[in-house]
Amino acid sequence: MGPYNPYSGQGGRPGGPKIAPELRHLKRLLSSDLEYHHRWQTHRFLDQDAPDGRWLRLGEPDQIAEISVVVGLHHYYLARAHEYTGRTRLMDSRKQLIKDIPKAELHIHIEGSLEPEMMFDLAQRNGVTLPYADVESIRTAYQFDCLQDFLDLYYQGMSVLLTKQDFHDLTWAYLLRCRDDNVVHTEIFFDPQGHTGRGVAFETVFEGIWSALQDGEQQLGISSRVIMCFLRHLEQSDAMATLEEAGPFLDRIAGVGLDSSEVGHPPGKFLDVFDRAGELGLKRVAHAGEEGPPEYVYAALDGLLVDRIDHGNRALEDPALVGRLVELKMPLTVCPQSNLRLAVVRDMKDHPIRAMLAAGLKVTVNSDDPAYFGAYMNENFNALVDAVDLSADEIIKLVKNSFNASFLDKDSKQQHLETVRVLVED
Numbered sequence: 385m386g387p388y389n390p391y392s393g394q395g396g397r398p399g400g401p402k403i404a405p406e407l408r409h410l411k412r413l414l415s416s417d418l419e420y421h422h423r424w425q426t427h428r429f430l431d432q433d434a435p436d437g438r439w440l441r442l443g444e445p446d447q448i449a450e451i452s453v454v455v456g457l458h459h460y461y462l463a464r465a466h467e468y469t470g471r472t473r474l475m476d477s478r479k480q481l482i483k484d485i486p487k488a489e490l491h492i493h494i495e496g497s498l499e500p501e502m503m504f505d506l507a508q509r510n511g512v513t514l515p516y517a518d519v520e521s522i523r524t525a526y527q528f529d530c531l532q533d534f535l536d537l538y539y540q541g542m543s544v545l546l547t548k549q550d551f552h553d554l555t556w557a558y559l560l561r562c563r564d565d566n567v568v569h570t571e572i573f574f575d576p577q578g579h580t581g582r583g584v585a586f587e588t589v590f591e592g593i594w595s596a597l598q599d600g601e602q603q604l605g606i607s608s609r610v611i612m613c614f615l616r617h618l619e620q621s622d623a624m625a626t627l628e629e630a631g632p633f634l635d636r637i638a639g640v641g642l643d644s645s646e647v648g649h650p651p652g653k654f655l656d657v658f659d660r661a662g663e664l665g666l667k668r669v670a671h672a673g674e675e676g677p678p679e680y681v682y683a684a685l686d687g688l689l690v691d692r693i694d695h696g697n698r699a700l701e702d703p704a705l706v707g708r709l710v711e712l713k714m715p716l717t718v719c720p721q722s723n724l725r726l727a728v729v730r731d732m733k734d735h736p737i738r739a740m741l742a743a744g745l746k747v748t749v750n751s752d753d754p755a756y757f758g759a760y761m762n763e764n765f766n767a768l769v770d771a772v773d774l775s776a777d778e779i780i781k782l783v784k785n786s787f788n789a790s791f792l793d794k795d796s797k798q799q800h801l802e803t804v805r806v807l808v809e810d
């Protein structure tokens with residue numbers, strides 16, 4: 385009998401493992417859509433070879449398929465892969481990619497990361513009475529028919545945020561979620577008018593958020609930028625006063641944004657304050673085309689001179705506008721789960737993210753108000769895999785876009801993109 389042939393299962397030591405069926409199974413996996421994933425997995429296992437050349441076991445034992453062969457006295461491990469079946473297997477490999485790939489988040493309202501549990505804790509700490517009996521009834525209340533439904537509860541939730549420590553704790557909790565989701569850079573919005581309007585000082589809000597972001601950088605290695613949003617349902621004069629108030633903090637504020645109730649409050653209402661922000665050297669972004677028509681997106685581009693559009697879904701209604709956004713390489717910070725929960729899309733299966741990518745739009749995936757919509761970064765990606773069959777290539781493209789569209793300096797962007805490249809190409 386000749387040496388063991390793993391392809392035929394013939395030969396080798398009598399009684400040795402007959403692994404041909406498993407190896408054929410693995411070859412099938414490698415030649416399918418999973419090829420990329422398994423090459424990568426294999427590489428990662430190799431990286432973790434024990435000194436004696438044997439493979440270390442990763443993950444749950446029953447999730448690992450191990451293919452080994454005994455030749456003479458030597459026990460060779462040829463390959464191992466996660467054991468999956470059918471479609472679940474294909475999706476799981478993409479979800480593993482989503483987990484492992486570093487990402488940037490560019491559209492997150494820090495006040496929208498206030499989880500019901502923390503809302504209750506802070507209410508107790510600060511002696512604030514909430515109109516809910518318990519955490520469950522808060523969650524039950526999170527049923528929204530439109531943006532305004534959500535905003536009403538969003539502003540009510542803010543009422544528990546009073547001290548610098550509250551804003552620190554809120555931001556820190558979000559950063560821990562970033563760490564869990566491998567979000568390595570985040571550009572957070574905050575709504576100063578939502579706090580100053582109820583007697584909380586700008587400084588209290590900003591310093592609380594800032595101290596947590598500093599801790600995030602030092603302890604978690606997560607870099608960040610802060611974007612101050614104006615509430616568009618208020619007057620421009622109010623926004624202008626807020627920009628003045630932010631004066632002492634502007635060296636730590638990357639840009640201004642525009643959020644809250646979109647319809648009826650077009651970008652044109654804020655031309656002067658956005659001009660002023662531009663003069664001050666601040667970046668400019670604005671929510672546009674979430675519920676508002678394509679005209680609002682044009683107005684954000686041409687009136688507010690934005691560096692990014694937040695949402696932008698309704699731009700798809702106007703092919704000429706799509707053409708312009710592509711030509712400008714204008715980033716769109718899309719928020720899938722938010723779109724579903726606020727009825728921008730009826731069903732996640734209708735989400736246009738793949739059409740947006742196919743059209744050449746520079747789209748990114750973001751969580752918006754994760755505590756209210758029940759999904760942080762990776763859950764947003766996973767929902768797209770489940771509902772619209774987002775591919776591995778599309779996931780990688782979205783992640784690259786997130787770094788390219790960030791306000792990081794060129795070198796930092798390159799570093800992150802290089803990390804992504806090494807991860808996905810090996």
Ligand SMILES: [Zn+2]
Pocket residue numbers: 491493643671694752
């Ligand atoms: Zn938003």
